Amino acid sequence: MLRVTVVGAGGYIGGELLRLLLGHPEIEVAGAVSSRFAGKRIDGVHPNLRSVTDLSFCAAEAVGECDAVFLALPHRVAMTQMDHWIQRSKLVVxxxxxFRLDDxxxxxxxxxxxxxxxxxxxDFVPGLPELYRERLRAADLISVPGCMATAGVLALYPLVAHDLIDLQQGAQFDARTGSSGSGATxxxxxxxxxxxxxxxxxxxxxxxHEAEISRHLGLPAAMTATGVEAVRGVQxxxxxxxxxxxxxxxVRRAFREQYAKEPFVRVVAHQRGIFRYPEPKILLGSNFCDVGYALDADTGRLTVIGALDNLVKGGxxxxxQCFNIRMGLPETLGLTFPGLHPL
Structure with missing residues (x-):
């Protein structure tokens, strides 16, 4: 069994990670670090984990050496603690x-x-398997991209990879996110x-997140972001x-070829139906990112759509998924939940 620790385990991302790790057949949760809740039971903060675990949150000082550490801390805090966790783990995610930007x-x-x-x-490898899988196999430091950046990159990447768009003109993104993206505090x-x-x-x-999109796709990107009345989900x-x-x-061939063998990206661009384009609602709890497109043949204007659960595929x-790749485990292990419908 691989021993792992979650730091920042009292937040929404930390709780979601605990849910996934506790159901993973090759993982033992060695520690759940929370400065706010040290000594309290995990299921008192994350009630969905009742009867799943009897563990309690602990302080950072109580964590010994382990195989991997996952950092679910607030922005600007991880860089102040990185030296500490690198000394205690073979892998830090x-x-x-x-560490999402290299400049x-x-x-x-x-x-x-x-x-x-x-x-x-x-030293950090971007935690986006669809673009960096081979580098992740040997990575000791991994930085998972932001949720809206992941959806935006995966939606446009097939067109960039197949050299089908004008890179100099760049891309504009409008993102919508649920309230959980702001965190538990x-x-x-x-x-x-x-x-x-x-x-x-x-x-x-x-x-x-527009800076991340520019980095991964190699083009100028602009993004606006709107909070909508949902708890989970990014589009x-x-x-x-x-x-x-x-x-x-x-365009259709580029999407199909790019994602034909990807376990967690689905191309959704149908002619009719309620869910003919990517919709976050049916992805909640799943590690899928659905991508789609629409083309104005008269103007050459392309619209791409990406949708995911910000706490799962977005976090x-x-x-x-990156951990599985790095440890040589089946990539989908512990991540096969398909989402719910209706919800």
Missing amino acids: DMTGD TEVFQRYYGEEHLAPQLLA AGPANLHAERSGAMRVFAPTRHR TIGHATLRPGVDERT AGNAL
């Missing part, structure tokens, strides 16, 4: 934004402060009385310009 100037521009561990940036803006019924634009320009709508002569059949599930 970071789910914060601290200190870009990091400062989007996060508003200087990076505190710049010497480690080049979110402020007044996420009170039910304020969030209910709202479609709140919280990042009209320069959302930090991104992206716009790009096709190269002259590219038709719908070529904890993607982290576990």
Whole structure:
């Protein structure tokens, strides 16, 4: 059994990761670190785990050596603790934004402060199996991308990989996210009385995930982000310009070829039906990312759509998928739940 620790286990991402790890046949949860809840039972904070575990949260000082550490800390905290966890684990999987960007100037521009561990940036492999699977097989440090970045990258990547869009013109993304994306300690803006019924634009320009999209796709990207009345789920709508002569059949073939062997990406672009385009609602709890597209043949304007559960494929599930790859385990182990319908 592989011994793993979750740091920041009291939050939504930490709780989702515990749910997945506790059901994984090759993993023993050695520690669930929470500064807020140390000494309290896990199922007192994550009630869905009742009868699944008798473990309690612990302090960081109580954690010994283990095979992997997953960091579900707030942004800007992981980089202050990284040296500590590297000494205690063979593998560190970071789910914060601290190591998602490999350029200190870009990091400062989007996060508003200087990076505190710049010497480690080049050592982190992006935790996006669909683009970096071979590098993940030997990675000791992994940085899982943001949820909206993952949906946006996977939606547009087939067109970039097959050289079907004009990279110089870049891409524009409009992202919608549920309230869990703000975390378990979110402020007044996420009170039910304020969030209910709202479609709140919280990042009209320069959302930090656009920098990740630019890094992974190699093009200029702009993103707006809106909070919608949902708890879980992310949907991104992206716009790009096709190269002259590219038709719908070529686009369809690029998507099919790119994701034919990917276990957790499904191409959804049907002519009719309620769910003919990617919809987060049917993905809740699953590690799938559904991607689709629509093409205006007269203008060459391409719209791509990505949808996922921000806590799973957008966070904890993607982290576990990377862990499986790194440890030489079946990639889908512990991640086969398909989602629910109706919900």
